[in-house]
Amino acid sequence: MRTYSANAIVLRRIDLGEKDRILTIYTRENGKLSAVAKGARRPGSKLSGASEPFTYVKMFLSSGHNLDVLTQAEIKESFPNVKESMKGIAYAVYLMELVNSFVDERQPNPELFDTLLSAMYVLESGANPEITARYFELHSLAILGYEPHFEECLRCGAKIKCEKAAFSPSLGGMVCADCGVPPNDAIWVPGAIVSYVQALKNAQPQKLKDFKFPKGALRDLACVLRWHIRYRLEHELKSVDFIDSIAHMQ
Secondary structure, eight states: OOEEEEEEEEEEEEEETTTEEEEEEEETTTEEEEEEETTTTSTTOTTTGGGSTTOEEEEEEEOOSSSEEEEEEEEEEOOTTGGGSHHHHHHHHHHHHHHHHHOOBTOOOHHHHHHHHHHHHHHHTTOOHHHHHHHHHHHHHHHHTOOOBOSBOTTTOOBOOSSEEEEETTTTEEEEGGGOSOOTTOEEEETTHHHHHHHHHHOOGGGGGGOOOOHHHHHHHHHHHHHHHHHHHTSOOHHHHHHHHHHHHO
16 A cells, blocks of 8 residues: 655545544645545544644544545644634635636646735735635636636727726626626726736735735625636535625624
8 A cells, every 4th residue: 555645735534434434635735635634523532623624734644445544643833823713714714615626636836826815824924814715716727728808898999987897707807888798797897997806916925914905895896706616616615605604793
């Protein structure tokens, strides 16, 4: 049985029997894979903390027929500040589900791994979770080849101005108000959204904590990116409902 090590982020876990857990992990070296953490649910297990969602772990694994086996683990970061609030947890779960939904098993993408890990450290620093999520969405979509186009009209090529424009997920971007009736799947948003997209695309992760966006701009950007992601995945992410329920409580 081949053994190997990997830097991993736990995307999700499922309890197995009374003692074990099945983990979906995203590794820098091997991409997404599933592994069983035997005995992780036992009191005092050394694998218990390492099998918690969105924990950053140095893992030692053995290759198995169906599932790899987690044999040892060294927690590098558990992100305790993120876990202190329901909002932090909700957005961390969202980032994990987003990656889990877009990537196939054993397809390494070090740039996406680094971007996910960076976003988690940004959340840990106390940055606005909504801004952090929008940053991660834009950058991860670009890495995966699904980047939406915001700067110019996809029909006439004109720069999007401050008046409203239509965003169409089937086209993958914006259509200006001068170009007639947009596709049926389009939603109307203020053209000013472009400036916020550009700011996030050019931002250094460590500077996101200082970003301040109007609530309306965050709402519009969240709506556009959610619509785009849903179109690409052909389903809504479950964690979106969790985020919405928390927003209604505040």
